[in-house]
Amino acid sequence: MLSSRFPVAVQILIILQWCSDDVKITSEVIASSVNTNPVIIRRIMGYLKKHDLITTASSADGAKLLKKADQITLLDVYKAVELTEANKLFALHENTNPYCPIGSRINDVLELHLGEARNALEVKLDSITIQDLVSEFIPFDDFTSSPEYKSIERFFPNSNNINNK
Amino acid sequence: MLSSRFPVAVQILIILQWCSDDVKITSEVIASSVNTNPVIIRRIMGYLKKHDLITTASSADGAKLLKKADQITLLDVYKAVELTEANKLFALHENTNPYCPIGSRINDVLELHLGEARNALEVKLDSITIQDLVSEFIPFDDFTSSPEYKSIERFFPNSNNINNK
DNA sequence: TGTGAGTGATACCAAGTTGGTTACAGAGAA
């Protein structure tokens, strides 16, 4: 099973797009939504930043998307946070027997076919944008005009208070 | 990155199909081809056995396929050795903030779309059979009639001798 | 011109997974 970095990275981008531009989104606010530590969020935002998907601000303004949400696909995000060399999906066994007719060629054969499978995954990921996902949530304006809404701190409360562990 | 259990399992099945029926294939022979420890092979063969893909013999005869090679797809193998609950591919972050409009629904939304991506992967894996892969190697009979061939031990030598670490 | 908020980076931790190894009881063919 793959790590949760990718799903969390997607959630970060969704929040950045979902909130209106004048809301300051810090790592703490996002951590509250994910229910984890702000450092975890900053780590992942570091990867997103390195791949020119977002900007961050050291004191005010908070983080922003660097591209339009319908121009960021899940594949972009996947590649940004998948840390293995060349985003490998399947780990082949190294140093197979060079004297065995199967062992000596198995990795070439597997790389070809498992590469096709991985490509099918990536094509699908590339067809889904952050905007597609955002549109499946209640619009920010609808939410902030609802009776429950008081402030951004209200609906992104400190994660410590809701940790149901 | 996913573990190498799956690629190794595929190699095991390829060897079983590739060798002629009268060759006794033990975990040690396969370990030699993969260049690992026989116990690793037995562990993985245990999963393949549990999913009715192979049989093993405790003293003679060695292991055999339980289905025709063109009836075993890579998806069958993947599902047999992928040990996470329901063969999950992406690990979602648990206990997201139930009071946040994004956090409270993110996992439902991600499950839907990442499920589609995973499905694309699995459809591809399901289109490739063990027989497809076996046909990309030199036929067993051609190999055993070649000048280099002396015995099964000869071309599956003990892995210790060739470990180039 | 300070001050406070937030980032980025480091260091550390516990838990889980993985590939590898040794050991040994049991099955079963010869």
Next chain:
DNA sequence: TTCTCTGTAACCAACTTGGTATCACTCACA
């Protein structure tokens, strides 16, 4: 009975992962 091989258990070291604490630095703003 003996020999081979399996299946399983018990370890182990290395690595990854999510989490936590700490701190220097940046920068808006009062």
